[in-house]
Amino acid sequence: MMKALRKARDSKLKSLQILSDSQVLVLALCEGRDMNEIAGVLQDIRNLATLFCPISFTFVPRLENLQADALASSGLDRLLVVT
Structure with a gap:
């Protein structure tokens, strides 16, 4: 989500709809909850x-968005490959 927000900022977008399969993160952002485990990330996201x-944050269950989940997993796999 942070990378998407930074890319949107750099692209000079004015409005944004963020879809995420992280229900905990979306609830924290939408309801203004603070969570010690991810406090730094939440603050960075809120600042951006x-x-x-x-801007809106919407929860989308992973099973309803398998293509995006596969793409994200593929990207993570590439990051974890040690050469």
Whole structure:
């Protein structure tokens, strides 16, 4: 999500809709909850979110978005390959 927000900022987008399969993260962002485990990430996301108007965060279950999940997993696999 952080990378997407930074890319949107760099692309000078004005509004944004973020879809995520992380229900915990989306609830924390939408309801203003603080979570010690991810406090730094939440703060960074909230800071970047102020750059967009409007911005929304929506939970999408992984099973309803298998193509995006496969793409994200593939990207993570590439990052974890040690050469």
